[in-house]
Amino acid sequence: MRWDRPPMLDATVSLPTWVRDAVDFEARYESDDEKMRLAIRLADENVLRKTGGPFGAAVFERGTGQLISVGVNSVVRLNNCTLHAEMVAYQLAQKRIQSYSLGTEGHPAHELFTSCEPCAMCLGATLWSGVQRVVIAASRDDAIAIGFDEGPVFAESYGYLRDRGVDVRHGVLRDEGRAVLQRYQDLGGPVYNG
Numbered sequence: 001m002r003w004d005r006p007p008m009l010d011a012t013v014s015l016p017t018w019v020r021d022a023v024d025f026e027a028r029y030e031s032d033d034e035k036m037r038l039a040i041r042l043a044d045e046n047v048l049r050k051t052g053g054p055f056g057a058a059v060f061e062r063g064t065g066q067l068i069s070v071g072v073n074s075v076v077r078l079n080n081c082t083l084h085a086e087m088v089a090y091q092l093a094q095k096r097i098q099s100y101s102l103g104t105e106g107h108p109a110h111e112l113f114t115s116c117e118p119c120a121m122c123l124g125a126t127l128w129s130g131v132q133r134v135v136i137a138a139s140r141d142d143a144i145a146i147g148f149d150e151g152p153v154f155a156e157s158y159g160y161l162r163d164r165g166v167d168v169r170h171g172v173l174r175d176e177g178r179a180v181l182q183r184y185q186d187l188g189g190p191v192y193n194g
């Protein structure tokens with residue numbers, strides 16, 4: 001077989017252009033519900049604008065509620081299986097704070113809000129990301145119900161996170177997160193890993 005494309009020396013993580021107008025990056029968010037509403041709105045917009053799968057995420061500074069980064073599922077748009085919403089949010093947060101860890105001693109702690117329970121890859125990345133807290137809307141079962149494969153996630157996976165000091169809260173605005181999944185299915189969106 002002859003390659004018709006040259007070898008790549010980089011790969012870009014980027015958000016769809018609509019995010020610039022849809023998100024106020026200077027805003028501070030007070031409550032878990034308010035933070036989760038942003039993650040879910042991003043998931044919903046991603047579906048409606050057809051820029052990716054029905055998943056959104058955001059990273060906040062824990063003490064102040066300052067928004068640090070957002071992510072939307074970008075697997076199909078950027079031809080990159082690793083670009084789940086959480087992965088995009090982590091990568092852009094670390095770029096913004098110029099650190100490979102969101103948990104550096106002496107710096108503010110961070111938390112991830114995600115519209116749907118993280119898959120095996122994203123839970124792994126959560127461990128390495130340095131976040132201190134993860135808040136989840138729709139459940140793994142909600143994602144599986146529309147055909148997405150969440151991979152090998154076990155109760156022990158969460159135990160491992162807890163042992164490392166990461167708090168996890170499930171089911172915040174679950175119905176709203178699940179409604180986005182349902183909308184994606186209703187619109188016939190592709191299931192790229194099912």
Ligand SMILES: [Zn+2]
Nearest residue numbers: 084118119122
């Ligand atoms: Zn994932």
